[in-house]
Amino acid sequence: MSYAIPAPAVPTVAVVGGDPFPVRRIYCVGRNYAAHAREMGHDPSREAPFFFMKPADAVVASGSTIPYPSQTSDYQHEIELVVALDKGGKNVSVEQALELVFGYAVGLDMTRRDLQAVAKKMGRPWDLSKGFDQSAPCGPLLPAADAGDLSKGAIWVKVNGEFRQQGDLSDLIWSVAETISYLSGMVELFPGDLIYTGTPDGVGPVVKGDHLQGHVDGLPGLDITIS
Template identity: 60%
Template sequence: MSSYVIDPPKVVTVPVAGGGEFPVRRIFCVGRNYAEHTREMGGDPDREEPFFFTKPADALLTGGADMPYPPKTADLHHEMELVVAIGRGGTDITEAAALDHVYGYAAGLDMTRRDLQAVAKKAGRPWDMAKGFDLSAPIGEIVPAARIGHPAAGAITLSVNGKLRQSSDLDRQIWNVPETIAYLSGLVTLAPGDLIFTGTPEGVAAAVRGDLLEGAIAGVGSVRTRIV
């Protein structure tokens, strides 16, 4: 009988509205999934297919906890996003069946070391250290789809120190949730516990120490953190 030679890592979980914890396996993030943000970042929303990057599960920050300003950056950006929690896995999931695989939804922030990302892009290198750093994914409670349905439209906003910074609607996504799940499941086998951050609208900008970030998605919930 085998035994661990070190203590195994703790299971990362996100609180579920109404009680319970959602265990997290992997975090996938969709890049440039709103037309105006794609233009904001120098892309062409009319021709780009979806692309994905990942964050480690322990990048999640829950419960409205403070987020430490990360090292090796002078340009930390916020990106407000709808998060999809996968409850049933699969490969090559069809768009028609995609929502049957969703457990629920949450509001989340994809925090980005934009200066490191710019250097990586210019050098043709991976973005990992720009996106997947410690506590780079603040997230609110996951709300079961059985309770709220599957939001295809609704306001998505982020305020910084009480001032509106990002404002859009879920129906402006280039790739909607069923399309995203179908496409991603053709690249990897999705499994229960996977999260998908579905991209951010325009208005991304720098956050500094002391800033209070408060995001909300109509019909889904909210996310909050202070940069310290």
């Protein structure tokens, strides 16, 4: 097929021991750790999961240097477990949800927090506080068969060698299976979708020159530098 302009490249994430994973959509779960929900001023016991999105080409490979984004003076890190799907579906049951999973990775949901705060205050969409260029760093995907049990395990981020966020996957309010199931009731899921599953408390700002190291037990690490 021919196009009016050259077709853009397909965004991809590296896969341990395999070919790159093509990214279709990026879904992100908001406030999926109780302590983080509280630090953002909300009561997690009263909320169903909610989602926002980032563009597929916001993915950034581990080892990259990314620029401090424009129009913000409060650029923050949020460390997350990322789930990649190789099957899709609608209204998927919790019991079947993990059958859709290709693999897992360590991700960062980078956020222009000051823009988000203004959007919240004025009742406007969050899009440009969350879905901007290079806002979704993602480490290599480890296939699900090799990842083992990710219902628990340490998740953390260090900035310049110092811990900023520390949590455990067992503290997720909505498990990976529950999150997939709930999301599939709102939109049809497809192979190539990524789900960023939420962040522990301790989110905070980074500045030019900072080096971020992201970790989830059992998964390849994530290293990003801000320029």
